[in-house]
Amino acid sequence: MSADLAETAVPESSSGRSLWVDAWRTLRRNRAAVVSAIVIAVMAVLVAIGPFLSPYAYDFTDWSNLSTGPNLATGHVFGTDTLGRDLFVRTLIGGRISLMVGIVATFVSLVIGISYGATAGYFGGRIDHIMMRIVDILYAMPFMFFVILLMVLFGRNIVLIFVAIGAINWLDMARIVRGQTLTLKHREFVEAAEAQGVATFAIIRRHIVPNLLGVVAVYVTLTIPQVILVESFLSFLGLGVQEPMTSWGALVKDGSEEMESAAWMLIFPAVFLATTLFCFNFVGDGLRDALDPKDRS
């Protein structure tokens, strides 16, 4: 065997770099994504423990400070609303709800979307055709109609809001997962496993799912802000959480009604909401770049 024509050797070391490790490296180089991830983490910690640090409860009415602007002396750093409630605490409490909706509802849509999409994609043929036809029909339904209907059906129970939003948001996920599964199914390594007689379940577990995870991870980070948006939109319409509990959407709605006299009521929750959405979108984008096999050569 001719030595000089030998293939370029791999550096000697016994542990390999998985695609995840590679992706992680790429991601870490993406400054916007890293900063965004840190902001999200800080935000999560803040809404989790922030309310305990404030002297005011979220439903406490400070009669001496009705609708006052940000003021360090009184401890109302974000000001108060028309009912004299501390806006700082309310923003953080609202953030808890919004973030929780985002995560729980995304999880629900993830579970439905993956199982639905992977089933359709893997079995293909008729099953796929029918299942995707159903998705098409659901796409032709006005989204708002569904949400509102489920809202009235479930009587504004907060947990059910989570579930309802997730249950409606799975369509895109299902489509994406199905498309990926379809392509994966015809990849040669899956064929190789099939030729070997590897059992269907093992093929799905070892070959299909791990290769789906990248897309799913990207999509999850992009679904969370979407869901938060839907929840805040519902709250804006007065359909979300009930007073005195609140969410960013509800706060923005209150704020927009008072914006001429009390702009801070709009600005603080709006900034929190927008920042969070912004950061999630950036992380999602960064993740997509990192996991996109097209840019890897």
Add this chain to the structure above:
Amino acid sequence: MLRYTVRRLLGAIPTLLILIALAFFMIRAAPGGPFDAERALLPEIEQNLRAVYHLDEPLYLQFLRYLGGLLQGDFGPSFQYRDFTVTELIMAGFPVSLRIGGLAMLLALAVGVTVGSIAALRQNTRIDYSVMSVSMTGISIPNFVMAPMLVLVFAVYLGWLPAGGLGDGSFANLVLPVISLALPQIAYISRLTRGSMIEVLRSNFIRTARAQGLPERKILLRHALKPALLPVVSYLGPATAAVITGSVVIEQIFSIPGLGRFFVQGALNRDYTLVMGVVVFYGTLIVVFNLLVDLAYAWLDPKVKYA
């Protein structure tokens, strides 16, 4: 082409039927009824009202009756706006929503495609980064935040534009609602265009065009734009259907009498016929726009042929 269109429209009938059935039974499954708000109603009167609207019949009969009405183009009377038929309500609201939504989509398309293409051409430059950050902001700021902010700045502080209402429908009255509606769409379209444009610009036939000495501008317009627009076209179909049927938020903030509010009010008030009307209307629009997307594909992509 005509044959294909007819076939597609025929194929949409079962889809719409299922859609109608789904909406029909779901809204009726929701607790409460259309006359709950009017507490003072005597039982007999309510009974009468129910009879007038055939609400006392078995559900399947009501459903068939409704379908029968639809076949004759009759959406039935509204329960909430007693003096109007659903058709009248839709016909009153739709032109308003169409005008604002249509303008918003046109604006979004023009700005989005231009900005997205520029970002793609200048990939990884400062121009690209700033365009993309701005568009990310457009996606991240919900329109019920953006719209009041715009009102605050341009109507309240600067006083350049009216804060709300359609007024006489003049240009000034349309600016803020159209922009609020268009901003998120601009963001989506520009991101979409950028992505697909980058991919097209990497393709071999662009390299060929360069090797033949064509200038960048011609390469972009003649060779790259068409394929890069394909994903945008797919997005545009459903998005346009959604935007021209009105947005509750925008209508509420700018007090515009559009179609969007009916989706919410109808469902909240159990105005069965109104809800059904807007759902059927929306579903039909989606079907039509999806068809338009496919026809546009056939026009843009010579490989796609419909016999």
Add this chain to the structure above:
Amino acid sequence: MSLLTVEKLNVRFATPDGEVHAVKDLGFDLAKGETLGIVGESGSGKSQSVLSLLGLLADNGRAAGTARFENRDLLALAESELREIRGSRISMIFQDPMTSLNPYLTIADQMTQVVREHETVTRQAARERCIEMLEAVRIPEAEARFNRYPHELSGGMRQRVMIASSLLLNPEILIADEPTTALDVTVQAQILDLMRDLNDRYGTAIILITHDLGVVAGLCERVLVMHEGELKERGEVRDIFYRPQHDYTRRLLDAVPRLDEERVEKLAAGAGSGVVPEAGEALLTVDDLKVQFGIPGDGLFAGTRQLRAVDGVSLSLAAGETLGVVGESGCGKSTLARAIVKLVPKSAGRVCLLGREMDALDRETLGEMRRSLQIIFQDPLASLNPRMTVGDIVSEPLWTHRPELDKGSVRQLVTEVLERVGIGGHQLNRYPHEFSGGQCQRIGIARALVLKPRIIICDEPVSALDVSIQAQIVDLLMDLQSDFGLALVFIAHDLAVVRHISHRVMVMYLGTIMEVASREDLYERPAHPYTRALISAVPIPDPDLERSRERELLSGDLPSPLDPPSGCRFRTRCRYAIDRCAAETPKLELLDSTLVACHRADDLRRG
């Protein structure tokens, strides 16, 4: 005086993992009307060097040095000046005619805009010139094809269109970057013939970039050999081939399997036994196998049309034997492989493995039988799961078929087999993307080998690899065959490789068998007109031989497999076709020791 003089050309790419120095101090010159070949394997920098001349490097690439063309330095020109040269003075054609033409524009649009970009002529004049040029590149019915879209033309036709548009403005230099690599051999022969002719007729200098020494031998006057960005050798074509100075050139020449030489036992050095095995009991027999795919028709009431990818193929394979299967793309050879291992369902016929019919087996026995029948694929990287370690990939067959083994023995078996194919045991925990193409193919072979199969089906196992790597993989397969008595079905489009490895060879065309013969018979006394055409189309890496031999060039393109010709499927391209060929399908019949399906095989052999 030379037309183009390149000196100290360096091309560098900035990548996230640091700078890549793709071309190092390259220098060469090109005379008027000369044909220059640049040969090298992938990563040799051969394409980047010419792309840099035209300013067509990717965004992260930078070129330094000088390239004098008509008293100007191409590398120092402004984009707008360079643009005037591109397409008119120096033009370029690329490897993949499929993607190099814009699928969204008609041929007419794409060609006329080149003319009108560089010259002020009327639309009508431009049009006429284009059609004239299409005729010059021998496109039949040029006028009708002119208004077509690229996807309506065949691959060979598209490359002709590319060539025509590059010659429209009568350039001084035509750069052809692997112009025939994506094409079938018979089409490649047509295109090369055309380029030779155009070079004579218009006096256009040609720079031909290729990995294929055979192509260079037939077309070029002078040759540069590049390796890893460096120029290893340059010289007259005969010197390069008959008196190579540089070690690398010599090894490259040795690695190429050739049609015109006795079977060498090893492409790379070494020895093995190439004895044709005794015809023992058949391990695998395939009987009248058919595979059909339903293609949805267009039109409102059009039903699905049946594409007969494999239409009645029979074969048998003995222990230790290699059966080569050759044919152009679309002949059904890969579908045949997939149908044998049940990756695609067959629509008729029988497959018997070790004397038992596979359909008749229950699940368990089938699973067991599968152990003895393995497959390796064309694209080495794609056939390995990117999320699994190499160890796991090779272990998977054991997990499936030998669940009784404990972890330690699995690991031991896997390490052994990996080492056997030349992958060190310490690389068990690495992932596929960390390996080169050749190494990935070794891993694929290890995966097939770990169950100690009797038969391995190799579906184009080396066609994605460089020549030298190809040679190593082929050697490895031959070694393994003699060590384990493996039977191989070796599917490839490269006749020379097939000749090298096979004992018997089967030629397929449009889903049917044209000829089956022993290697010697097939290559020395081809009985079927198609086989003869195929063999004569393969370029031989020997300038004198290549230029002097007589060719049987095939005309036309492969007919659509959806609608194959009646009677003999080859008749539309066969120069010996007679009336009977359209009316009656020739059967596969014995002629001397060759099985051949041709009505005229007998009289052709007699002359």
